[in-house]
Amino acid sequence: IYFLTNLFRLEVKWGHISMVEAERRLLAHALLDHSNARFILLSESHVPLFDFPTVYSYLTNSTKVYMESYDEPGGTGRGRYKRGMAPTITPWQWRKGSQWFEMDRALAIDVVADNVYFPVFKKFCKRNCYADEHYLPTFLHIRHPEVAAGRTVTWVDWSHGGPHPSRFTRMEVTVDFLRWLRGGTTCEYNGKTTTVCFLFARKFLPNSLTRFLRFAPKVMGFG
DSSP states (O other): OEEEOOOTTOOOOTTSHHHHHHHHHHHHHHHTSTTOOEEEEOOTTOEESSOHHHHHHHHHTOSSBBOOOBOOOSTTTGGGOOGGGTTTSOTTTOOBOOSOOEEEHHHHHHHHHOOSHHHHHHHHOOSTTOGGGTHHHHHHHHHOGGGBOSSOSEEOOOTTOSSSOOOBOGGGOOHHHHHHHHHSSOEEETTEEESOOOSEEOOBOGGGHHHHHHHIIIIIOOO
């Protein structure tokens, strides 16, 4: 597993195609090591919910990749499609999803090698398009819909609305909250129902680290 956390020295702007360019560069670099079989994008505000052996087994044994790719009516979904993208990308192929992806080697190679859809995004996906929320979901839907799990392995809280998810401070990290994150929902994994749906969670502020370190051995299985 290769954890993509470093955006090198490419200048990146929020919601801009440069974010996708950075992700593709990260994947290209990680692919140079042939032992890397799975690739997951994380940020500085991510926290692991399980120990490394659990995460490794979950991902390497999975038959799917974990990336959101859904059709969303309205201005924040279909409304961001640019007509100039047709006929390469049609409105019916346009998809949305979180940028926090997990993918296998075959999909990573295809993303890095893409010289069909990425140039179209680079040319037309500007201003209110937000390429980081649409390029990979659209690419996955067009090229490899059969491998999509239809979900991500990163938990975030969008219940308060707005363009960004909720942020969590030190005192919000409790034993009950961590236990809920680790098993408070159900999903499908390799054709079976499981309560292990999220391997990571965000957005946690730096001051929450001391609470994680306190609870990790008891709740999260860290040594």
